[in-house]
Amino acid sequence: MQPSLLTFLSFPPNAAPVMKRIEVLIPHERIQNAERALSQSGIEGLTLTSVYMQCNSVSSFSAGKNRLMGKPCCKVDLLVSDDDLPAVQKALVQIGHPDLRLQIFVMDLETTIRIRTGECEEAALR
Template sequence: MLKLEIVVREEKVMEVVAALERCGYPAVTMYPVEGRGSQKGLVEQFRGRKYEIPFLPKIKLEVVIRDEDYERVVETIITAARTGEIGDGKIFACPIADAVRIRTGERKEVAL
């Protein structure tokens, strides 16, 4: 099993969640986060003044998937989240040793 940590633009969240659901993974955890990547924030002008925004709002999604679904799920996320502009986000994959459904005690992939 793998845990995917998916950081995307706020406006792409529902598209990514719908894509995960189509892949068979409707269970998603979502966090509002702020961060920056290679673009190092944003500089905007308003009424003749420059405003620096060092961290941009993003959404972090977490989902646990089966190892064999990794490539298919990642490609689906990329298709749903991509705008082609800097700041589209990142996907991080971490191995998961176990999962337990508290209600039933089911373990491993059955608990997903």
């Protein structure tokens, strides 16, 4: 008999997060470079989402002025351990440097649970 999910959720109170969630917007033409650099850093899993980056420019056509809604790009989501964070940040900075203005967002990840197996934290990501 498998233990209930509640037994997996009993973490020590005020435990420091050991994982990070990284979010970065990358132009479509740089995605293969990003995947290659992250793979060399030891990161195999990532989530790609097609989004539009905010663009506040106005273009003039013969029919008048049109406001551009946004530039298409990919949002890359990664879950990494604290130990892997510096290598991942370095890889992402090298992708965009020096001509691309990337913003890398790093957030604490409190808990990761794989529902099917009940694995927690880093074991749930492997």
